Structure formats: C-alpha cells, structure tokens
Amino acid sequence: MDIIADVLERNGLLFAFVxxxxxxxISGWLSKTLTRGRLQGSAIAIMLGLVLxxxxxxNTGGEAGMADIAIFSGLGLMGGAMLRDFAIVATxxxxxxxxxxxxxxxxxxxxxxGIVVSFVVGAAVAAAFGYTDPESMAxxxxxxxxxxxxxxxxxAVGASSEVIALSVAAGLIKAVVVMVxxxxxxxxxxxNNPKSAMAYGGLMGTTSGVAxxxxxxxxxxxxxxxxxxxxxxxxGCLLGPSIFYFALVGLFG
Amino acid sequence: xxxxxxxALALCMLVGMLIGDVLGVAGxxxxxxxxxxxxxxxxxxxxxxxxxxxxxxxxxxQGVLFWSALYxxxxxxxxxxxxxxxxxxxxxxxxxxxxxxLAAGAALVPVISRIGGQSEPLPAMTExxxxxx
Numbered sequence: 120m121d122i123i124a125d126v127l128e129r130n131g132l133l134f135a136f137v138x139x140x141x142x143x144x145i146s147g148w149l150s151k152t153l154t155r156g157r158l159q160g161s162a163i164a165i166m167l168g169l170v171l172x173x174x175x176x177x178n179t180g181g182e183a184g185m186a187d188i189a190i191f192s193g194l195g196l197m198g199g200a201m202l203r204d205f206a207i208v209a210t211x212x213x214x215x216x217x218x219x220x221x222x223x224x225x226x227x228x229x230x231x232x233g234i235v236v237s238f239v240v241g242a243a244v245a246a247a248f249g250y251t252d253p254e255s256m257a258x259x260x261x262x263x264x265x266x267x268x269x270x271x272x273x274x275a276v277g278a279s280s281e282v283i284a285l286s287v288a289a290g291l292i293k294a295v296v297v298m299v300x301x302x303x304x305x306x307x308x309x310x311n312n313p314k315s316a317m318a319y320g321g322l323m324g325t326t327s328g329v330a331x332x333x334x335x336x337x338x339x340x341x342x343x344x345x346x347x348x349x350x351x352x353x354x355g356c357l358l359g360p361s362i363f364y365f366a367l368v369g370l371f372g
Numbered sequence: 373x374x375x376x377x378x379x380a381l382a383l384c385m386l387v388g389m390l391i392g393d394v395l396g397v398a399g400x401x402x403x404x405x406x407x408x409x410x411x412x413x414x415x416x417x418x419x420x421x422x423x424x425x426x427x428x429x430x431x432x433x434q435g436v437l438f439w440s441a442l443y444x445x446x447x448x449x450x451x452x453x454x455x456x457x458x459x460x461x462x463x464x465x466x467x468x469x470x471x472x473x474l475a476a477g478a479a480l481v482p483v484i485s486r487i488g489g490q491s492e493p494l495p496a497m498t499e500x501x502x503x504x505x
Contacts, residue, residue: 139445142452161444168451176457186453198449204408206446208385209439211412212419219413225487232480237473244469262466263473271402288462292470295459298451300474308481311493315485322477322484326408327450334447339494341443346409353396353405 124190131193138194142167162302162335169295207330211342215313219346222314226347229321234355237264237324238363241289246371253367254278260367261359262286265325266294268355275360294328301332310336313343320344324351377428377435384415 127134146164150156154163172184181187186195196202219226241263242256250256258278262269262285269286272278278286301310301319309315320329320343329348333340388411392404399405419436422428459466485491 135449136445139448139452142448143445161448164444164448165451168448169454169456171452172454173456173460175452176455182455182458184453184456191452194449195453198446198451198453202442202446203450204389204411205381205385206439206443207408208388208411208415209381209436210443211415212381212433212436212440214412214416216413216416216420221488222491225484228487229480229484232484233477236476236480240472240476241469244465244472248465250465259465259469263469267403284458285462285466288459288466289469289473291455291459292462292467293474295454295456296471296474304478308478309485310481312485312491313494314488314491315481318481318484319478322480323474324477327454331447331451334444337494337497338444339497342412346412349392349408350406353392353399353401353403356396356401356403357399357405 127190128192131190132196133193134190135193135197138191139164139197159302159335161338162299165298165331165335169298203327203330207341207345210338210345214342218313218343219317222317222343225314226317226321229318230324230347230350230354233322233324233351234264234358236322237355238359241286242367250282251371253364253370253372255282256367256371257359257364258282258286259289260363261355262289263293264290264355264359265352266290267352268359271356272359272364276364290325293323294325297323297325297328298331298335301329302336305336310340313340316340316343317347321347321351324348324355326352374431374435374438377432377437378439379435380418380422380432381415381436381439384418385411387411388414 142164147160149163150160175185175188179187183195185191238260241260245256245259254276257276258273261272266287269290270283273283310319323329326348329344333344389407391410392407395405396403419428
C-alpha cells in the first residue's frame with residue numbers, strides 16, 4: 120500500500136488526471152441514467168468535486184479541499200489558478216471580437232453594478248446581524264463581492280480577524296453556489312448568448328464561480344463571462360477600501 | 373508544430389498577466405486587474421492575424437485547442453480543491469450575504485443584457501460539440 124501511495128504522490132498531477140477522468144465518467148453515466156441528459160455531465164462532476172472538497176476539508180482541516188490529502192495533491196496543481204487561467208484564455212480561441220465589442224458597454228456597466236450591488240447587499244446583511252461599524256460592514260460587503268476582495272478590504276481598514284474570516288466565507292458561498300446554480304437559473308435570466316454571458320460575468324465577478332457555472336451551462340459562453348469577471352476582483356479591491364469604506368464612514372461612522 | 377500553439381497561448385497569458393499586474397500597481401491594489409481578459413484579447417487578435425497570413429496551421433492550432441478542451445476537467449479539479457468546509461462553516465450571516473449578492477446580481481442580468489438591443493441565443497450544440505463537452 121505504501122508503495123502505491125508513494126507512486127501516486129510523486130506523480131500527483133498524473134493521478135489528478137485519472138481522478139478527474141473517473142469523476143467525469145461517473146458523472147456522464149449519472150447524467151444519462153438519472154437525469155436523461157437534462158443535467159449536463161460536467162454540472163454533476165462539478166457538484167461531485169465540491170462534495171469531495173467538503174469531505175477533504177473536514178478530514179484534514181486544511182483550506183484546499185481534496186488537495187490537502189497527500190495523494191490528491193495533484194488536484195491543487197491541475198485546478199490551481201495558473202492552469203485554470205491558461206485554459207480559460209485558450210477557450211477564447213476563435214471567439215468573435217465583434218461580439219465583445221457589441222457587448223462592451225453592457226459589460227462595463229455590469230461590472231460596476233455587480234460590485235456596488237454586492238457591497239450594498241453584503242453590508243446590509245452585516246448590519247442586520249449586528250455588525251454596524253463601518254469597518255465590519257465594508258469588509259463583509261467586500262466579501263460578498265469575492266473572497267479575495269473581502270480580506271483585502273478588511274486588512275486595509277483594520278477589521279477584526281473574525282470579520283475577515285466571515286467575509287471569506289461569504290465569498291466562498293457565493294462562488295460555490297454560482298458554480299452549481301448557474302445552469303439552473305440560466306433559462307430564467309436569458310443566459311444563452313455572449314452578451315448576457317458578459318453581463319453575468321461582470322455581475323457575479325467570482326472567476327472560479329463563473330468559470331465553473333458557465334462550463335456547466337454551455338462551454339461556448341465561458342470566454343465571454345470570464346472576460347468581464349477577470350476585471351471584477353481588481354476593481355473591487357480598488358473600490359472596497361476606498362470609496363465604499365468612506366461612504367460607510369460618512370453614513371454610519 | 374503543436375508546441376508553437378502552446379507557446380503562443382502561454383506568451384499571450386504572460387503578457388496579459390503582466391498588463392493586469394501593472395494596472396494593479398498603478399491603481400495601488402494588490403490584485404491583478406483584468407489579466408485574463410487582456411490575454412484573451414491578445415490571443416484572439418494575434419491568432420486572427422497569423423491565420424490570415426497562413427502562419428497558424430492546423431498542428432499549431434491543436435496546441436491551443438488541446439488546452440481549451442481541458443478546460444472543463446480543470447474546472448472540476450478546481451471544484452474539488454475549493455474550501456467548501458469553511459464556506460459552510462461560516463454560519464448563516466456569511467451564507468445570507470453571499471447568496472443575497474448572488475441573487476441581486478442574477479436579477480440584473482436580463483436588465484443589463486438589454487442594453488444595446490437584444491441578442492440572439494446561441495444555436496443548439498451540434499452532436500460533435502456535445503461529445504466534446
């Protein structure tokens with residue numbers, strides 16, 4: 120057993136290919152037999168991945184889901200930011216620049232609206248739960264934008280570590296639910312063309328959520344959604360600790 | 373040569389990331405601003421020009437398409453390495469804040485998509501595209 124585990128650990132990335140391949144096979148089969156193809160195999164595979172990540176996290180107490188278990192550490196490289204962004208860029212190959220230009224104005228507006236709405240909703244929820252100081256409201260509002268903006272804002276404005284942890288949790292919940300929920304809400308919000316995908320990416324902002332959610336909906340929409348989502352975190356980090364925080368100080372400070 | 377495609381893709385990504393980081397520094401934030409987006413635009417523009425001159429033949433194209441096809445498996449690996457335990461452990465406030473932001477954003481999609489005229493839905497996927505997915 121030790122020898123097997125040793126080989127798998129030393130060749131982590133290769134074992135990750137095998138694991139994901141098996142996951143996709145099982146998901147494809149579940150999709151055909153249980154849902155008659157109504158729920159795409161990739162959507163089921165993403166859900167299974169999240170369930171595995173949950174148990175990985177519970178068992179190890181680590182932050183990287185399954186990747187914290189030594190033999191599955193290759194999943195961390197395979198699903199890490201470098202290869203993920205590399206593959207996202209690759210999906211843009213053959214994209215129609217005309218479509219992007221046509222949706223440019225909508226995309227920019229979606230970005231601004233998405234960030235402001237997340238800030239406001241997050242800050243309001245924080246206040247409703249008794250976190251009424253501007254620092255906590257700004258931090259949790261930023262966390263509702265993405266789990267990266269939360270800690271960036273929290274550190275900048277000097278929020279407590281408990282509040283920063285909550286802001287990360289809020290962003291993670293959003294990312295996870297966007298991954299699983301996008302295919303389900305897509306028909307109701309008209310998410311079936313490049314322009315609405317660009318609006319969706321800008322409004323949601325979570326790159327991992329949008330990347331997973333659109334993959335499970337229609338892979339052809341991925342580059343358009345990712346195009347706007349990629350600006351979101353940077354813009355959020357810019358606005359969170361500045362304009363948004365000062366506005367809260369002015370209103371409630 | 374397949375590697376030319378992979379190398380072109382990697383070069384676009386690196387240049388895009390560099391632009392994103394420089395923008396971040398210029399804006400005074402510790403984050404990459406739009407790196408992936410710039411990389412995508414670079415790739416689309418550069419490969420379009422090269423293709424028109426016949427400098428991006430089929431084997432080179434394969435190097436890009438391979439990574440595009442690996443996208444969904446990579447996303448599944450990403451899902452399996454998310455910090456789901458902490459997300460669920462954050463309690464009701466974190467969940468409501470995250471879900472509220474998501475619901476409000478999703479509700480705005482139809483509104484913002486309407487700007488500049490309605491768009492046609494993409495055609496249904498062909499069998500070949502489905503098999504690839």
